[in-house]
Amino acid sequence: MLVEIQRNIFLKDFNTFRVQSSATQFIDIQDEKKLIDLFKAGIFKDRFFVIGGGSNILFTKNFDGTIIKISNKGIQHFIEGSNIFLTAAAGEVWNDFVWYAVNHDFPGLENMALIPGTVGASPIQNIGAYGTELMDVMYTCRAFDTLTGEFKTFSNHDCGFSYRDSIFKSKYKGRYIIVSVTYKLNLHTKRNTSYGAIELELTKRNIQTPSIKDVAEVVSFIRVEKLPDPSMIGNAGSFFKNPIISNSQLESLKQLFPTIISYTIDEQCSKVAAGWLIEQCGWKGKEIGEVAIWKNQALVITNKGNATGKEIFQISQEIIDSVLKKFGIELEREVNIL
Numbered sequence: 228m229l230v231e232i233q234r235n236i237f238l239k240d241f242n243t244f245r246v247q248s249s250a251t252q253f254i255d256i257q258d259e260k261k262l263i264d265l266f267k268a269g270i271f272k273d274r275f276f277v278i279g280g281g282s283n284i285l286f287t288k289n290f291d292g293t294i295i296k297i298s299n300k301g302i303q304h305f306i307e308g309s310n311i312f313l314t315a316a317a318g319e320v321w322n323d324f325v326w327y328a329v330n331h332d333f334p335g336l337e338n339m340a341l342i343p344g345t346v347g348a349s350p351i352q353n354i355g356a357y358g359t360e361l362m363d364v365m366y367t368c369r370a371f372d373t374l375t376g377e378f379k380t381f382s383n384h385d386c387g388f389s390y391r392d393s394i395f396k397s398k399y400k401g402r403y404i405i406v407s408v409t410y411k412l413n414l415h416t417k418r419n420t421s422y423g424a425i426e427l428e429l430t431k432r433n434i435q436t437p438s439i440k441d442v443a444e445v446v447s448f449i450r451v452e453k454l455p456d457p458s459m460i461g462n463a464g465s466f467f468k469n470p471i472i473s474n475s476q477l478e479s480l481k482q483l484f485p486t487i488i489s490y491t492i493d494e495q496c497s498k499v500a501a502g503w504l505i506e507q508c509g510w511k512g513k514e515i516g517e518v519a520i521w522k523n524q525a526l527v528i529t530n531k532g533n534a535t536g537k538e539i540f541q542i543s544q545e546i547i548d549s550v551l552k553k554f555g556i557e558l559e560r561e562v563n564i565l
Contacts, residue, residue: 229261229264230254230256230261230264230265230268231255232252232253232254232293233252233253233254233255234251234252234253235249235250235251236249236250236252236253236294237249238250238253238281238286238290238294241278241281241294241296242278242281242282242284242285242286242463243280243281243282243343243457243461243462243463243464244284244285244286244461244462244463244534244539245457245461245530246285246461246530246534246535246536246539247535248286248289248290248536249289249290250289250290250292250293250294251290251291251292251293252293252294253293253294253296254270254293254294254295254296255296255298256295256296256297256299256318257298257299257318258299259299259316259378259407262371262404262406263371265295266371266373266376267376270295271373271374273292273293274291274292274293275292275293275294275295275373276293276294276295276401276565277294277295277297277347277404278294278295278296278297279296279297279317279318279344279345279347279348280320280321280343280344280345280348282343282344282348282457282463283344283348283352283463283464283561283562283563284463284562284563284565285536285539285562285564285565286536287535287536287537287539287540287564287565288536288537288565290565295404297317297318297404297405297406298318299316299317299318299406299407300316300318301315301316301319301407302314302315302316302319302324302327304331304333306414309413309414309415310411310412310413310414311333311411311412311414312409312410312411312412313327313328313409313410313412314407314408314410315327315407315410316346316406316407317345317346317347317404317405317406317407317408318345318346318347319345319346320345320346321339321343321344321345321346321348321349321354322340322342322343324336325337325339325340325341325443326340326443328412329440330440332439333412333414333439334413334414334416334418335359335363335364335410335412335413335416336359336364336410336412337418337439337440337442337443337446338356338357338358338359338419338425338442338443338446339354339355339356339357339359339361340444340446340447340450341446341450341451342354342356342464343457343463343464346407346408347404347405347406347408348405349361349365349408350365350368350381350386350388350393350395350405350408351393351395351396351405352391352392352393352396352561353386353389353390353391353392353393354391355391356446356450357419357422357424357446358419358421358422359419360390362383362386362388364410364411364412365386365388365409365410365411366382366383366409366410366411367380367382367383367409368380368381368407368409369381369405369406369407369408369409370395370403370404370405370406371403371404371406372402372403373402373403373404374402379403390468390469390471390498391468391561418437418438418439418442419442420437420442424449425442425445425446428445428448428449429441429445432445453523453524454521454523454524454527455521455527455529460530460531461529461530461531461532461534462521462527462528462529463528464527465501465526465527465561466526466527466543466560466561466562467501467505467543467547467558467559467560467561468501468558468559468560468561469490469498469499470498470499470501470504470556470557470559471492471496471497471498471499472496472497472499472556473495473496473497474491474494474495474496474497476555477489477499480499480554484507484554487503488500488503499556501550501558502524502525502526503525504550504553504554504556504558505520505525505526505546505550505558506525507553508546508549508550508553509549510525510546510549511525514531515542517530517531517532517533517534517535517538518530518531518534518538518539518542519531520542520546528542528543528546536565540564543560546558547560
């Protein structure tokens with residue numbers, strides 16, 4: 228097999244929480260064809276886990292198996308009428324890909340600027356921010372089936388998208404390895420500046436008719452102001468999903484907590500701001516040993532430098548318990564726990 232296998236590799240540099248852990252085996256894939264070699268060698272018959280930028284992982288112990296890092300690169304596009312089709316390799320940094328679109332004046336991705344991670348994670352997580360979700364723009368994704376050793380293309384519909392979820396996180400969890408994603412944008416897409424924070428910042432900058440570059444820059448500014456830089460402070464971004472509850476439950480909560488922050492989904496359900504719930508329980512800015520809740524956004528748990536994965540996980544459980552006790556809402560972790 229022409230694939231280099233590294234043994235007993237430390238993983239601190241491969242996860243944005245920067246917690247220390249190790250893997251029995253580590254393989255860096257820069258060519259998707261190498262996945263066929265791994266299949267033939269029987270790597271996928273034993274325990275394995277796939278990473279990209281390591282931005283959505285919490286290692287709570289050493290990984291007894293193979294970590295496979297997808298590092299393939301490449302971005303291509305073509306225009307058909309008013310539609311733009313962009314295909315990016317899974318190993319591309321997501322923010323680099325967003326700016327590729329912005330710099331080519333292709334609208335539709337600018338609200339998701341500066342989301343950490345790689346392109347390959349985007350359909351798995353159904354990433355999103357400021358009123359835009361991956362499911363709005365993904366056309367197809369190409370993946371390697373670790374059970375059959377073959378490549379398969381999934382349409383948007385095939386992926387079964389819902390809020391921060393897809394079939395790759397549920398039905399097919401751990402089976403497919405995303406190798407590339409194709410996005411379908413439209414040249415006539417209107418700027419989405421409906422989120423208050425974006426409108427406020429555009430007003431501050433005296434921008435009345437924003438370009439997609441303006442929107443991307445404002446979104447990036449807001450994220451930097453609100454969220455810690457993973458290269459400086461260990462974190463995985465939003466640790467919890469914003470919970471979806473029934474509108475009847477929301478109305479009951481409003482009687483007790485009139486300032487609760489929520490967003491209507493449809494006639495039956497609404498999304499509640501998890502950060503607000505956590506903050507009301509007194510967690511924002513709190514520090515316990517080497518673990519801290521970010522001072523500007525209670526959704527983010529940080530590693531002050533020497534926290535273990537177990538310590539971070541324990542704090543996350545305490546947060547879940549306190550929110551459940553106060554509001555009757557059980558938060559769900561967005562981060563993969565290993």
